[in-house]
Amino acid sequence: MGTRNPVTWLGSPKFPDAARTALANTQLRSNLRKATGTIRGRRAAAVDEMPDWEDLRLAGEALKDEVLANLDVYLERLEKSVTERGGVVHWARDAAEANEIVLRLVRETGSDEVVKVKSMATAEIGLNEALEAGGVTAIETDLAELIVQLGNDRPSHILVPAIHRNRSEIREIFRREMPDVPEGLTDEPRDLAEAARAHLRRKFLSAKVAVSGANFAVADTGSIVVLESEGNGRMCLTLPETLITVMGIEKLVPTWSDLEVFLQLLPRSSTAERMNPYTSVWTGVTPGDGPQAFHLVLLDNGRTSTLADEVGRQALRCIRCSACLNVCPVYERTGGESYGSVYPGPIGAILTPQLVDDPHDKQAASLPFASSLCGACYEVCPVRINIPEVLTHLRARSVTARGRSPESIAMAAAAWVFSSPSRYERAQKLATFAKLISRNGRITRLPGPGAAWTSSRDAPVPAKQSFRAWWKENRG
């Protein structure tokens, strides 16, 4: 492995430790409970009114699987069609290469400032930091991204990166950090949005270069699609002279008509909207209309190795809707920062460790264990990623990479006991001795790893007689 993959944040603790800190933040808990609860309900209503939702999910899954199975073919087709329409295609193996390409392209324009459309791919590679190091200022224009950027904060949600902030916190960030903040700014959402609008409008009108991600790219036509809700994307994608799009190589759809499926699945799953508010599509360069230079950076950054894993590759179907975050009981309580990555929640728990692709990275290895396997994520996923299946698969990978440990010895011992009914029976008899540490029918303190259980729950007192012993005595 060469340079560190910036998909995880340097110095992030392992999930259980990061979560412990987050759980103690009462403001965060309240903000998240309110936000995820609201969006969960709205999504359920938007999905329930679709009689063919399950068919759409199956279609989405099938299309993505078709693309992943023939990715080489579709990528070359995309390169050809983009090039034919006047765009320039660049290939980036990893984050460092992608950042280098973008920085070089910006420098070639002579500009030292770019406006940005909210993009997970550029967050994944740490583009803003790389541009800053190269003397280029990146300005986030999505409201939530702007809040995160001004607050010198980290994104905590794929769709709503400032979900961990409430409106009075946002007002404080604006008052502190926005250079042209209006006097007497209130915490009314309308006022906050107006302040951001005025601040951003000046940037839109002056910027020469925009950087975006892509929700979809049509291999046949070379068309790139961006979905957003605020109109900031439309400004960035049409006003500047140069447009640079960074896109993960899995974002393809074969043909134009395949978009029909995803333009139904994505808005209802993410923002609970029936139709997406601003859907921008462009194909190469159109003389006299919009950016006159278009660059497409195709990013691998761990995707090819993810694709090689038969179980894990389904994570590449993800269309970044966030539905799994909003229904996840773990995410709802710990928030996004605990995952130590731009991809939090259930999808992050399976995507991050695969993109990092380093079995000895303990932080990334802790992520697949950050789930009770309740399955709520799989139930809502618009492209039917079986997240619990990938979680247990990656857990096995972590266990193998870790080698011998107290846990692996205990698990082997348990399997040895369970593999013989007579050993199992003797172990059951031994377990009844746990009664000795009970008081008034309760066990309030267990030794060893059991202490984590009794930190908040009493442990059951084993019965005097197991069912097996009862059966032998009465029915055997």
Add this chain to the structure above:
Amino acid sequence: MQKVVEKSPKVALFATCLTDTLYPATARAVVTLLERLGCSVEFPLDQTCCGQMHFNTGYPDHARGLAGSYERTFAGYDAVIIPSGSCTGMVRDIHPQLGAEPAPTYELSEFLVDVLGVTDVGAYFPHRVTYHPTCHSLRMLGVGDKPLSLLRAVRGLDLVALPDAESCCGFGGTFALKNADTSTAMLSDKMRHVLDTGSEVLTAGDNSCLMHIGGGLSRLRTGVRPVHLAEILASTEEDPWAPATR
């Protein structure tokens, strides 16, 4: 799945290692209930554990061995009944992935409603009860409202809906140990909802989830008692449910 059509089906009970060892009253209740409904129940003594803990914690090789034992132990039975949604899910969904071909296996409420075709099992349980639908029974098996339809037919039972019922209690097997703080945060919300119902009894189809929520309810001295669905359904006026003596 093949359905049992005989008048008096001969079925096997898989008690699960947890219920066998810690909650034998639940397994005895399953036997009482099924015999009352005309089944002849066997308990093959070769059974131990379905391997779920191993599989879910990242030890599929150990789980594979246990899936093989399960297949051999129950080979030839028309139906295996498990008083646990998550162990049933493990057998039905995961064992085939591990190369085993388990006998037709049903979670208790599925067997009662789908195979025996009963919802009124003649039970009597004069208590205020709330029901927690466990994640695996809900999402892996899709038991839907079968347990509720069984509870609604129990005489004397005052069933109160649990708010936010479908959210996980935070157990998740070794998750409760590895991520104890997060698990506890989930548990606290579940307990709050249980207490909001004013119920004396919390029921579910899984003793593992009941052990978790019940452990929290006991720690806080709430006075709410976890009771497995099978024990409620086995209770009658002639032989009413009584707390297990330990």
